Amino acid sequence: MLPSYAGRILCVDLSTGKITKRPLSEELARKYVGGKGLGARLLYDEVNPRRNPLGPENKLVFTTGPTTGTMIPNKGYILSYKSPLTGIYASSSAGGFFGTELKQAGYDVLIIGGRSEKPVYLWIDDNEVEIRDAKHLWGKDTFETNDTVKEEIGDEEIKVARIGPSGEKLVRYASIFNDYSRAAGRCGAGAVMGSKNLKAIAVRGTKAVEVAKIDELLEFLREFYKVLKETYSTGISYPQWGTPANLSVINQMGVFPTRYWHKGTFDGHEKIDREAIRERVLVKSKACYSCPVNCAKLSAVKEGLYAGAVSELDYETIWAFGGLCENDNIESIVRAIELCDKYGIDAVSAGNIIAFAMECYDRGIITTKDTEGIKLVFGNHEAIIQMVGRIAMREGLGDILAEGVREAAKQIGKGAEEFAIHVKGLEPPGFDPRALKGTALAFAVADRGGCHLPSSLYTYELMGVIDKDIIEGKAAFLRDLENRFAVGDSMIFCRFFRDVYFLDTIVNLFPLLIGIKTDEAELQGLGERIVTLARAFSVREGLSRKDDSWPERFFKEPIEEGAMKGMVLIKDEFNKMLDEYYEIRGWDRNGIPTEEKLRELGLSDLNLGVKTLRQKVGEAVKG
Amino acid sequence: MRRLITVDPMKCTGCGICELICSALKDNAFNRRMARIRVVNIEPVIDAAIACRFCEEPVCVRACPRGALRQSEENGVILVDENKCNACGWCIEACDFGAITLHSEKRVVAVCDLCNGEPKCVEWCPRDALELVTLETLAQRARISSVKKLFQEAISHPTP
Numbered sequence: 107m108l109p110s111y112a113g114r115i116l117c118v119d120l121s122t123g124k125i126t127k128r129p130l131s132e133e134l135a136r137k138y139v140g141g142k143g144l145g146a147r148l149l150y151d152e153v154n155p156r157r158n159p160l161g162p163e164n165k166l167v168f169t170t171g172p173t174t175g176t177m178i179p180n181k182g183y184i185l186s187y188k189s190p191l192t193g194i195y196a197s198s199s200a201g202g203f204f205g206t207e208l209k210q211a212g213y214d215v216l217i218i219g220g221r222s223e224k225p226v227y228l229w230i231d232d233n234e235v236e237i238r239d240a241k242h243l244w245g246k247d248t249f250e251t252n253d254t255v256k257e258e259i260g261d262e263e264i265k266v267a268r269i270g271p272s273g274e275k276l277v278r279y280a281s282i283f284n285d286y287s288r289a290a291g292r293c294g295a296g297a298v299m300g301s302k303n304l305k306a307i308a309v310r311g312t313k314a315v316e317v318a319k320i321d322e323l324l325e326f327l328r329e330f331y332k333v334l335k336e337t338y339s340t341g342i343s344y345p346q347w348g349t350p351a352n353l354s355v356i357n358q359m360g361v362f363p364t365r366y367w368h369k370g371t372f373d374g375h376e377k378i379d380r381e382a383i384r385e386r387v388l389v390k391s392k393a394c395y396s397c398p399v400n401c402a403k404l405s406a407v408k409e410g411l412y413a414g415a416v417s418e419l420d421y422e423t424i425w426a427f428g429g430l431c432e433n434d435n436i437e438s439i440v441r442a443i444e445l446c447d448k449y450g451i452d453a454v455s456a457g458n459i460i461a462f463a464m465e466c467y468d469r470g471i472i473t474t475k476d477t478e479g480i481k482l483v484f485g486n487h488e489a490i491i492q493m494v495g496r497i498a499m500r501e502g503l504g505d506i507l508a509e510g511v512r513e514a515a516k517q518i519g520k521g522a523e524e525f526a527i528h529v530k531g532l533e534p535p536g537f538d539p540r541a542l543k544g545t546a547l548a549f550a551v552a553d554r555g556g557c558h559l560p561s562s563l564y565t566y567e568l569m570g571v572i573d574k575d576i577i578e579g580k581a582a583f584l585r586d587l588e589n590r591f592a593v594g595d596s597m598i599f600c601r602f603f604r605d606v607y608f609l610d611t612i613v614n615l616f617p618l619l620i621g622i623k624t625d626e627a628e629l630q631g632l633g634e635r636i637v638t639l640a641r642a643f644s645v646r647e648g649l650s651r652k653d654d655s656w657p658e659r660f661f662k663e664p665i666e667e668g669a670m671k672g673m674v675l676i677k678d679e680f681n682k683m684l685d686e687y688y689e690i691r692g693w694d695r696n697g698i699p700t701e702e703k704l705r706e707l708g709l710s711d712l713n714l715g716v717k718t719l720r721q722k723v724g725e726a727v728k729g
Numbered sequence: 730m731r732r733l734i735t736v737d738p739m740k741c742t743g744c745g746i747c748e749l750i751c752s753a754l755k756d757n758a759f760n761r762r763m764a765r766i767r768v769v770n771i772e773p774v775i776d777a778a779i780a781c782r783f784c785e786e787p788v789c790v791r792a793c794p795r796g797a798l799r800q801s802e803e804n805g806v807i808l809v810d811e812n813k814c815n816a817c818g819w820c821i822e823a824c825d826f827g828a829i830t831l832h833s834e835k836r837v838v839a840v841c842d843l844c845n846g847e848p849k850c851v852e853w854c855p856r857d858a859l860e861l862v863t864l865e866t867l868a869q870r871a872r873i874s875s876v877k878k879l880f881q882e883a884i885s886h887p888t889p
Contacts, residue, residue: 176759177749203745210760252772286772312833314758324753331855389774391856393744398855400742404774416773 108135109318109621110172115148116213116235118228120302121162121220125235130214136622137708140171140214142197142595143636145186149195150639150712152217155646159190159294160276160301162221168208171598172620175209175315177327179334179397181600182206182288189293190301191278191455191510192531192555194644198281198295200267201394201600202288207265210311218304227255227268227306232313240305245271247448248283255308268306269296270450272498276300277508279455279533283447287402287418288394291452293532293554294510318621326618330606331398339605340399345391347380348403349421349602354379356568357429360669361538364429365484366465367527367659370538371668374434378424382436392418394600401602407437411488415441425536426457431464431490438487442494449498458533459507459514460493462526471520478502527660529556530653537564540660541670544572544580547683551584551654551697553640561587562604577679581686589633596636635707638691638699642712651697654684730863731805734766734841734848736778740858743768743776747850747859754849755839762833765841766850778850778859780841781807781828789820789829789840798838807840814838 107113107130117126138144145167157163166187173180182205189196208216211232218228225240243251248270255266265284273280273296280296281289290296299305317323335341343351353375356362360370376382387405394402407415417440427433427442446453460482466472467482474481480489496504506514511533515526527534532555539546548563549556558564563584567574572583590609591601597615599607609626616624641649656675664674688695692703704710745768748761756763766780783805790798790807797813798820800806807829814837821829821838830839841848843861851859877884 177746177753210762249772285770312760312762314752314756314760314763314834316758320753320757324750331853390739391742392776393742395745396749397744398746400744400856402742406774 108132109316110176110619111135111140112170112209112212112214112313112315114213115215115217116230117217117219118235118237119220120218120222120226120237120304123237125237127213135214138636139593139596139632140174141169141184141199141598142186142592143632143639144171144215144596145169145184145197146195146636146639146643148215148217149186149188150643150646152219153188156648157188159188159193160297162219162302164188164298164301165217165219166295166298166302168205168216168218170205170209170214171596173598175206176317176323176619177396178323178615178619179399179600179603180205180598181394182284182598183208184595184598185282185290185295187295187298188643188647189531189554190276190297191294194530194555194647194649195640196293196295196554197595197640198290198292199595199598200282200284200288200290201397202265202285203395204265204267204284204288204309205598206315206395207309207311209315210313211309212311212313216307218299218302218307220302222303225303225305227308228304229259230307230309230311232311243305244274247271248450249286249448251306252283252286255306259308259310261310264308264310266306266308268450269299269304270448270498272449272451272508273297273300274305275500275508277451277498277500278510278513279452279508280450281452283450287447289447289452292454292557294452296450317619319618323618326615330611333606334398334603337605340603344399344401344602347384348391348401348419350380350383350403350419350424351421352568353421353424356537358669359541359568360665360671361541361568362425362429362668363536363538364667365432366430366461366525367538368665369667370541370665370670370673372429372432372434374432375429377434378428378436378439383419386436387419387440389416397600399602405440407440410437412437412441415444417441417443417447419443422535423453423457426454426461427490429536430457430461432484433487433490434485435487438491442490445491445494445498449494451494451498454535455510455533456494456497458527459497459511460490462511462514462522463493463503463507464489465525466518466522469521471518471522472503476503524657525659527657529656530649532556534558537568538665538670538673539656540665540675541673542567542574543577543679543683544574544584546656546660546675546680547580547687548584548587550656550680550684551687553637553644559601560591562591562601563587565604577683581683582690584687585690588637589630592633592636593629596632631707634691635709638693638703638707639709639712641693641697642699642704642709645698649697651684651688651695654697655680730865731783732843732861732863733782734778734780734843734851735860735862735867737858737860738775738777740856741768741776741778742856742858743770744855746853746855747778750849750853754844756832756834760833763830763839765830765839767827767830779826779828780850782826783807788823788825792819792823794819804843804846806842808842809838809840811835811837
């Protein structure tokens with residue numbers, strides 16, 4: 107096998123208890139590299155179309171990458187699966203130490219399928235793999251589970267990926283956690299794990315990761331560290347402030363969604379911004395394994411109502427429980443995030459959904475009768491904390507909200523669907539697309555639903571690298587970013603290195619790490635292959651153009667307050683960008699990859715599924 | 730004068746780069762379980778790296794029944810004779826700091842050798858959390874900082 111790879115795939119079928127190890131072929135590694143690429147391919151091959159994401163046929167595909175376990179800063183692993191929140195392709199990644207441990211145990215890939223009859227956990231001790239009873243762990247929160255498993259194994263240094271009670275209860279945006287607070291967060295991987303009755307995966311990996319040319323790699327790293335230090339984002343912004351660095355700037359620009367997507371600016375922003383964090387709650391910076399950037403900002407509440415709360419603060423989660431809920435109490439946000447980590451749910455979706463429920467309450471669609479006495483008014487931080495608990499345990503109204511905003515709005519009815527904000531069922535992150543034209547396109551076509559990460563295009567519009575007010579050139583810019591990051595996600599680079607990892611960096615790195623040469627054209631092709639493959643998976647699930655859009659509300663209701671007041675999505679502009687995007691992607695007008703394109707990308711073996719679906723869609727259109 | 734590697738736990742982020750560079754240089758591969766400096770992460774808040782403290786009259790040397798360990802008179806570094814070591818682990822048991830690594834592949838013990846006086850973990854630590862210092866320097870620093878705290882007022886507003 108190529109250097110830097112462990113060379114093996116570990117497969118666990120929880121229905122039969124069968125554990126198999128098979129080699130990772132060099133061909134597959136070369137074609138898909140690792141991480142997102144390899145995960146997308148294996149998912150496509152392993153999971154049959156149109157299966158229940160919470161049924162035994164869905165699989166969790168953990169893929170490490172060539173950088174995992176090395177000193178090249180990396181995020182560990184990517185998890186690919188069919189999402190129970192969106193019903194399409196999903197990938198979630200988590201930093202920390204788990205990915206390294208898995209690779210050091212001798213596996214590039216871990217695939218988990220089937221469904222155990224009773225709660226179990228998986229114990230991977232290098233070559234020895236065992237399915238163990240987890241009756242005593244069921245119901246425990248993520249922290250307790252982590253600690254109990256370590257105690258039981260008798261090794262504090264093992265790494266444990268696990269779910270909390272929310273994963274067990276199939277909250278559709280439950281996450282999988284490793285270390286204390288690193289999560290494969292968005293899209294509901296925790297619910298998939300829960301549906302399999304799998305509580306935890308414990309790993310001890312003692313094998314070394316070897317690379318092609320270690321001396322030259324260290325030389326590369328010496329230079330790379332200099333670049334990291336000299337670059338604003340990785341040298342100053344992330345290390346000093348973490349992701350909340352630009353909260354106030356984003357607020358000032360008027361694209362900080364506030365009061366459930368009504369306003370673009372939050373009056374209380376100074377109480378939740380980076381200065382407030384530093385002054386009131388910051389304890390120290392933490393880092394993922396191998397990363398010199400230490401973006402994680404561990405925070406603790408010292409006194410008052412939320413005394414004792416400890417969690418890591420990020421822009422998105424502060425925004426979701428802060429601006430979107432019009433809550434300026436930073437201590438309550440530390441608690442809300444801590445509860446999400448503890449129960450095991452995605453804080454971005456949770457914050458979105460609570461703000462949505464506040465909007466329902468505001469409009470009188472739900473009342474204190476539905477909330478069992480909770481006054482769900484905007485800004486009520488105590489209500490937020492109570493609701494996190496209800497959702498996490500599926501109690502009362504929380505049971506409906508645990509379904510995600512798309513499904514919850516449907517169940518609540520009375521017009522709620524008209525103001526629920528999501529793309530493909532995924533609640534979006536904290537940047538208002540109505541004032542950022544390219545971002546509107548990027549979130550709308552993002553492979554896992556409304557998300558900023560597949561492209562990061564919002565950053566370039568916010569920084570003024572590209573003009574946020576025009577539509578020209580956005581589709582091509584988006585394609586290039588998506589391709590570049592798809593390659594990065596296959597190497598297992600962290601997205602926060604977007605300003606330092608370029609295709610030429612990877613070209614230089616390849617021979618030192620993997621021992622083979624590549625060039626930018628080949629990497630472009632790889633990126634395109636991965637994006638199209640993820641698309642193909644979702645198309646096979648029924649995705650098409652109609653899903654690549656925003657709720658009507660964003661085409662009708664402008665941003666109500668702030669610097670971007672009056673901005674609204676314009677249908678013609680949006681459709682023009684979308685047409686252009688499909689065209690340069692080699693997808694047809696309905697967003698389905700063409701056979702020519704699939705052939706060009708070496709994906710003609712996907713042809714049948716896509717073709718069948720194209721016919722089906724065609725028939726449906728004809729009526 | 731004897732020098733050792735210390736860590737500032739408030740600066741240490743737990744990133745493990747010290748472990749990675751150690752195994753890369755000593756063993757040409759990446760594996761924290763081979764490293765002679767080890768990071769302890771106690772969630773959620775504590776991160777600290779630990780390496781040999783080069784004690785006077787080290788118990789690890791005394792504990793070794795095969796005479797595989799000896800202390801360098803020059804710089805206090807514990808020298809391991811890999812031919813004599815049979816991984817019995819008595820030195821590991823004797824060390825109060827867990828600073829002796831049982832090398833996961835070679836199955837002999839490994840101890841920090843300060844990389845000929847220029848420890849690479851110190852050099853690569855991204856937060857300057859690691860430092861090569863003498864005990865005298867540490868004591869001096871503690872004295873100065875405690876006195877500064879005590880006389881903060883007088884230092885910031887000097888009056889005759």
